[in-house]
Amino acid sequence: MKEFDFGTNLGGAWFPAPIFTASGCASSGKELAQFFALKDIGAVVTKSVMTKPRYGRPTPRMAETPSGMLNSIGLQGPGIDSFLANDVPWLLEQKARVIVSIAGETVEEYSTLARKVRGISGISALEVNISCPNVENRGLVFACDPEASRRVIDGVRKTIGGEIPIIAKLTPDVTNLPSIASGVVDAGADGLALINTVLGMVINLETLRPHLGGKTGGLSGPAIRPVAVRAIYQVHEALPNTPILGMGGVSSGRDALELILAGASGVSVGTASFGSPTAIPTIQNELRDLLIAKGFNSLKQAVGYAHREVS
Secondary structure (H helix, E strand, O other): OOOOEOOEEEOOEEEOOOEEEOOOOOOOOHHHHOOOOHHHOOEEEOOOEOOOOEOOOOOOOEEEEOOEEEEOOOOOEOOHHHHHHHHHHHHHHOOOOEEEEEOOOOHHHHHHHHHHHHOOOOOOEEEEEOOOEEHHHOOEEHHHOHHHHHHHHHHHHHHHOOOOOEEEEOOOOOOOHHHHHHHHHHOOOOEEEEOOOEEEEOEEOOOOEEOOOOOEEEEEOHHHHHHHHHHHHHHHHHOOOOOEEEEOOOOOHHHHHHHHHHOOOEEEEOOHHHHOOOHHHHHHHHHHHHHHHOOOOEHHHHOOHHHOOOO
């Protein structure tokens, strides 16, 4: 009997398994490492890091919602220099595969971050999170602006050359996601991360005011999974040769398989880990068993299967 091939490829980077952490939900992996070996999952996608240390947004920062949660953390983090000196070496010591996520407030900041990451060996890919506010353009999210998103990816590509695969992280809060996706791929992205959280808000009925300190926040959890499936399906249909790292409300192997059938080559798990720190290896095992039970010989066979014509 032929051995099942569970490996996947994202923009030229190979991973032995398709389940990853989601950026921002496990920092740099140390919290989860006490529950399972990080080398046993596809990769650790680190929390998006910026040039300088950030304290994040005011509290409260989180709120439970039906079938999900809102967060308004504000990219709190140590800054790129501390991150590269401490977090990345620790992850590599654990034999984890590492996808570094970067976020910037200007096009130039993204290029500066990419230049620093380029000098570190052992990194599998670079996630360019363009789903954060662009202070150069009145708070607009880069990924909502086709031209701005292309300029960011073009700048990063020119900075790092072909040394590290670039995965552009996009927001679903746009009218024509395939168009934005096509633009960043044309600008040099090797893959796409879909989807980031969906913008939402909660009103506190005791104070009669917005509950979150930052007013709005990112909605995650099972409530957004249908949005993720739709986004992945549409983008895979438009760009069938561009690998997608799918995410959004995955809490079981069945959920992960749905994203893969829509067109994802890998799946990140975030919110589910808050409820169960062993969610990622559990989902990975469930997915493998499901794929085999459905008659697939490899993960690759299942990617985008929902697009096939019924014979």
